[in-house]
Amino acid sequence: MKVFERAEIGSIELNNRIIRSSTFEGMADNNGFPTEEYFTLYEKLSKNNIGGIITGCTYISKDGKMVQPGQAGIDDDEKTASFKKVTAIVHKNNSKIFMQISHAGRQTISDLIKTECIYGFSDKKSFYFNQKPIVLSNSQIRDLIEKFGDAAKRAQSADFDGIQLHAAHGYLIHQSILSSVNSRADEFGIDKKTKIGTKFLDLIIENIRNKCGPDYPILVKISGSDDYIRKFSELQFIELIRFLNSKQISAIEISYGTMDYALNIFRGKSIPYDFILKHNIKYKTNKSLIKNIYNYLLFAMLKLKTIPFALGYNINFSILAKKYTSIPVISVGGFLNGNDISDAIENHKADFVSLSRALIAEPAFVSRLINKADDKSICASCNRCAIMCDSNLSTRCFALKR
Numbered sequence: 001m002k003v004f005e006r007a008e009i010g011s012i013e014l015n016n017r018i019i020r021s022s023t024f025e026g027m028a029d030n031n032g033f034p035t036e037e038y039f040t041l042y043e044k045l046s047k048n049n050i051g052g053i054i055t056g057c058t059y060i061s062k063d064g065k066m067v068q069p070g071q072a073g074i075d076d077d078e079k080t081a082s083f084k085k086v087t088a089i090v091h092k093n094n095s096k097i098f099m100q101i102s103h104a105g106r107q108t109i110s111d112l113i114k115t116e117c118i119y120g121f122s123d124k125k126s127f128y129f130n131q132k133p134i135v136l137s138n139s140q141i142r143d144l145i146e147k148f149g150d151a152a153k154r155a156q157s158a159d160f161d162g163i164q165l166h167a168a169h170g171y172l173i174h175q176s177i178l179s180s181v182n183s184r185a186d187e188f189g190i191d192k193k194t195k196i197g198t199k200f201l202d203l204i205i206e207n208i209r210n211k212c213g214p215d216y217p218i219l220v221k222i223s224g225s226d227d228y229i230r231k232f233s234e235l236q237f238i239e240l241i242r243f244l245n246s247k248q249i250s251a252i253e254i255s256y257g258t259m260d261y262a263l264n265i266f267r268g269k270s271i272p273y274d275f276i277l278k279h280n281i282k283y284k285t286n287k288s289l290i291k292n293i294y295n296y297l298l299f300a301m302l303k304l305k306t307i308p309f310a311l312g313y314n315i316n317f318s319i320l321a322k323k324y325t326s327i328p329v330i331s332v333g334g335f336l337n338g339n340d341i342s343d344a345i346e347n348h349k350a351d352f353v354s355l356s357r358a359l360i361a362e363p364a365f366v367s368r369l370i371n372k373a374d375d376k377s378i379c380a381s382c383n384r385c386a387i388m389c390d391s392n393l394s395t396r397c398f399a400l401k402r
């Protein structure tokens with residue numbers, strides 16, 4: 001079966017076409033160094049026949065940290081040696097690993113990440129994070145481009161097989177692309193013709209190529225659309241694919257949405273309100289009745305915006321993207337059984353599929369599929385794992401029943 005055949009991403013050969021999508025670990029110390037728990041996680045994943053592994057998002061500079069505790073960073077040279085341990089484990093187990101690098105931009109909160117302010121591509125604040133960002137100056141953007149390049153160089157020195165730029169889910173690179181967020185009038189603003197902003201991403205890719213060499217694999221994760229009133233349109237999506245095609249990056253992974261409506265990134269069969277009220281940074285409550293009522297009303301409004309779960313729910317973006325590019329396309333979102341994975345690959349809807357929650361629930365899911373190609377994941381899509389990223393506990397399956 002094509003799913004389980006070897007396949008290439010750039011110069012890197014993967015054992016099969018199933019990838020572990022970037023999944024926040026919450027397993028780094030306060031300074032962003034990976035801990036023993038982080039090493040153990042990647043030991044477990046790499047022993048289980050996953051074609052390629054993408055790390056959780058790793059910050060390129062301290063002001064780009066996310067609010068979730070325990071995020072790993074690749075913001076200084078001292079960290080390279082620790083990450084070398086991770087790649088040594090993965091390579092010993094004959095697997096491949098890519099580091100996802102990111103800057104949170106406006107999707108963070110200065111009090112929680114202990115910075116003076118947060119930065120954005122414009123002063124528009126995120127509905128969810130609700131803090132007005134300081135608009136990045138032209139020279140601060142250029143400085144961040146260098147920092148992305150430096151982070152990629154460190155990942156390369158730590159023997160990662162490539163990097164993935166997080167240009168999805170509303171983080172800084174995504175903010176620069178979206179016309180609903182980026183209102184700049186300078187060279188980093190929205191292109192009049194394509195209606196998207198690609199200059200930041202373009203210069204980051206060039207900077208990485210200068211620092212890491214032209215062949216070092218660069219993957220880019222994007223969102224096919226979003227939930228803003230001025231939605232990212234199909235035409236804008238096609239322009240973004242055309243741009244990535246012109247850059248000849250190594251692979252495009254297509255997800256959905258922003259953290260303003262995070263549940264639409266994950267989708268779920270139910271929304272775990274109990275966990276949200278207990279652990280979410282914004283909605284957690286000391287159980288005062290009024291606050292609970294307020295929260296339930298707010299949830300009711302949020303629910304109206306919530307898109308129902310469907311198996312392989314982002315596959316249509318991947319099918320569309322493949323009309324405009326020959327670069328490998330990875331579809332992520334709702335892959336929970338072998339039949340849907342095979343359908344996506346065998347019928348050329350995507351070149352690879354990637355999984356997050358199914359591998360949180362069961363790191364050995366791919367090994368199981370190799371033995372029985374039509375098996376199903378034990379993941380119940382309850383999304384407790386996603387909600388718990390806000391807690392001090394590291395990422396694992398928190399399902400009460402399956």
Ligand SMILES: Cc1cc2nc3c(=O)[nH]c(=O)nc-3n(C[C@H](O)[C@H](O)[C@H](O)COP(=O)(O)O)c2cc1C
Binds near residue numbers: 385
């Ligand atoms: C607990 C958790 C952590 C995640 N962390 C990241 C992340 O660090 N970077 C990222 O791009 N996506 C992250 N995601 C999103 C996943 O990569 C994926 O796009 C999404 O969960 C849909 O895939 P799935 O249906 O296989 O879970 C995370 C998802 C979950 C559930």
